[in-house]
Amino acid sequence: MANENLTKGNNSYELIKFTPFIVVDNNDKLSIIGKSGVQLYINGRKTNLPESSIPSYLESLPAEKIASIEVITNPGATIRTDGDEGIINLILKKNEADGLNGTLTLNDSQRKTNSQDGGLYLNYQKNKLNVSANVYGDNTRIKDNETDDYYFIASNNHQRLIRDETVKYKELAGIVRADYNLSDRQVVGLVLNASYVDYGGNTTDQTLFGKRNVMQTNFARMEAGVQLPPYDRFEQTSEDIMNSYSGKVEYRHAFDNTTSLTAGVEVYTSASGADFFYGNWQNGAYVSDPQKTNTFSYNETYRGAYVSFSRAWTPKFNSRIEARLESVDSKGIQQVTSKEIERSYLDVMPSASLQYQFNPANRLSYNLSSFVARPGFYSLNPFRFYLSPTTYKEYNPDLKPGKAFINSFNYSLKSKYTFGLSYMYITDCTNNFLIPVGEEYTKYINANYGTNQSVRLSFIWNESFWDNRVYVNSSITGAYMKQKGAVESIIVDVSGLSYNFSIAGGVQLSKRYDWNLTSNFSYQSEMKLAHEIAGDNYRLSIGIRKNFPNDISLNLGVRHLLFKNTKRHKINDNYEYYLNPKYDVRIFYAGISIPFGNMKAKGARGRASATVKNRLRE
Numbered sequence: 001m002a003n004e005n006l007t008k009g010n011n012s013y014e015l016i017k018f019t020p021f022i023v024v025d026n027n028d029k030l031s032i033i034g035k036s037g038v039q040l041y042i043n044g045r046k047t048n049l050p051e052s053s054i055p056s057y058l059e060s061l062p063a064e065k066i067a068s069i070e071v072i073t074n075p076g077a078t079i080r081t082d083g084d085e086g087i088i089n090l091i092l093k094k095n096e097a098d099g100l101n102g103t104l105t106l107n108d109s110q111r112k113t114n115s116q117d118g119g120l121y122l123n124y125q126k127n128k129l130n131v132s133a134n135v136y137g138d139n140t141r142i143k144d145n146e147t148d149d150y151y152f153i154a155s156n157n158h159q160r161l162i163r164d165e166t167v168k169y170k171e172l173a174g175i176v177r178a179d180y181n182l183s184d185r186q187v188v189g190l191v192l193n194a195s196y197v198d199y200g201g202n203t204t205d206q207t208l209f210g211k212r213n214v215m216q217t218n219f220a221r222m223e224a225g226v227q228l229p230p231y232d233r234f235e236q237t238s239e240d241i242m243n244s245y246s247g248k249v250e251y252r253h254a255f256d257n258t259t260s261l262t263a264g265v266e267v268y269t270s271a272s273g274a275d276f277f278y279g280n281w282q283n284g285a286y287v288s289d290p291q292k293t294n295t296f297s298y299n300e301t302y303r304g305a306y307v308s309f310s311r312a313w314t315p316k317f318n319s320r321i322e323a324r325l326e327s328v329d330s331k332g333i334q335q336v337t338s339k340e341i342e343r344s345y346l347d348v349m350p351s352a353s354l355q356y357q358f359n360p361a362n363r364l365s366y367n368l369s370s371f372v373a374r375p376g377f378y379s380l381n382p383f384r385f386y387l388s389p390t391t392y393k394e395y396n397p398d399l400k401p402g403k404a405f406i407n408s409f410n411y412s413l414k415s416k417y418t419f420g421l422s423y424m425y426i427t428d429c430t431n432n433f434l435i436p437v438g439e440e441y442t443k444y445i446n447a448n449y450g451t452n453q454s455v456r457l458s459f460i461w462n463e464s465f466w467d468n469r470v471y472v473n474s475s476i477t478g479a480y481m482k483q484k485g486a487v488e489s490i491i492v493d494v495s496g497l498s499y500n501f502s503i504a505g506g507v508q509l510s511k512r513y514d515w516n517l518t519s520n521f522s523y524q525s526e527m528k529l530a531h532e533i534a535g536d537n538y539r540l541s542i543g544i545r546k547n548f549p550n551d552i553s554l555n556l557g558v559r560h561l562l563f564k565n566t567k568r569h570k571i572n573d574n575y576e577y578y579l580n581p582k583y584d585v586r587i588f589y590a591g592i593s594i595p596f597g598n599m600k601a602k603g604a605r606g607r608a609s610a611t612v613k614n615r616l617r618e
Helices: 012-016 051-059 602-617
Strands: 022-024 029-033 036-042 067-072 085-092 100-110 114-126 129-152 157-181 187-211 234-254 259-282 285-288 292-314 317-334 339-359 363-371 382-389 389-395 402-413 417-437 443-465 468-487 490-510 513-524 536-545 553-564 568-573 575-582 589-597
Touching: 012 051, 012 067, 022 085, 022 490, 022 513, 029 036, 029 085, 036 051, 051 114, 051 129, 051 157, 157 382, 187 382, 417 468, 443 490, 468 553
Parallel strands: 036 085, 389 443
Antiparallel strands: 022 029, 067 085, 100 114, 100 589, 114 129, 129 157, 129 575, 157 187, 234 259, 259 285, 259 292, 292 317, 317 339, 339 363, 363 402, 382 389, 402 417, 417 443, 443 468, 468 490, 490 513, 513 536, 536 553, 553 589, 568 575
């Protein structure tokens, strides 16, 4: 955090783009290289934020409030994750003087539609008490469209689905953290999360029917010489409720300064439900269709126990050996059909970590990790969600958890260059499949298909130049993937190479006037998945930040100034489909950040940064 050109007047979301092992994908989602998901921790405590809300929270948190960022690529058995996830742990600074201070952030963004977001950060310290809070809101409106083609080879039928969609997303959320120092070695803390999300919108679909290469010129459908209405009109809504309670007890015993044993138990129970309505437009109102409207309830109880043994054998070599035992019982009921889903699982997952430091500039590590990826309750709900009159998603009550084992090596040179090699093996792997039903319908289904093996090679470069006036965080990853299995009539036997490249760069344009320019570019090559081919895509974003003497900062820029959307397609003997999204992704934005309150620590900030810089030069 010594680079003030990165932190001053900036927010944590922009700062974290320059952290090694972290990249921003083409959907503006933070990800850790080699991991499929991210959990966010603050001062070692889990925030429980969904991945979609993490950027909004980080934009409301001033970068100058962060003391350090920990990226944990192998959480081990003591931390329960939902699959192949890594952890970003933000260590926040404590106020250097008692009192209240904060930062107000306001942003406006323009694409085809206008959206607004903002946040308020507050921090209060008095003697042994420290309280901080973030409140952030988002009011987003997006217009997108997509053209999908489905070809039924045997009958030569062709359907073209033209979708125009308006999405309205509103979120109001907050996090409160409080610490009270009972003594130098004892702290009692509290974390409280609360959020409200309102997600909705309108979708207009046109489905054109015809023979291949012979498209009808109108949207009417002909059957037996009779022209049917030009379109169906229906409404689908779902009210989803989840209540979850969890508890964890952990004990750590240090035998000496080099050896420790940690053991713990963890329990959580969740009760969730989905009340799904499907209504056809009749006589000026949407009337429920009893064949498609349903209610689904799902309860799950998790019990886990873990043990971890760590030892530093020499000042250069340390190790950690761990194991976790998990027992899960679940039951789901679909009220309309009275169909029940009942499962019980017992799994043992080992993990290990070895690290050897040759000297301060060279470090080698090996990690073995394993996890169980359990399907979410919504994925198990056996009902249909219609994308058009002939295309629907069908959720799958027969989904089984996938098990994965990962071996990885990492070599770090001078804390600037990191080389990584990993091998992953997954059983009961899941993927989304498009499956023809007869010669007219297409269903999307998430299903277990077999095994997935992948080898990944990565290189990460993170460095700054010219007294931190130029800074860069880049990575390139190549992967070979082999997938085998079957779903219904589809045989999965796919293998292929892919690669991705990402670079975030910044430069201080003017030291006197405090102007900073940043950019972010990412590219993903074509990728063969279990049942489709995802085309290549890229994004380029540019931003500029002006810091004023009173610590107010102004941000302007364009996200996705240059971009290419991902197209998906699949060709097999009897069925083809081509998905062509035309998403509205180019965003012009402007924002302002206004600090206020007790600024007595302002001078100390510069002294602390100078001290850190001097230590880094040693």
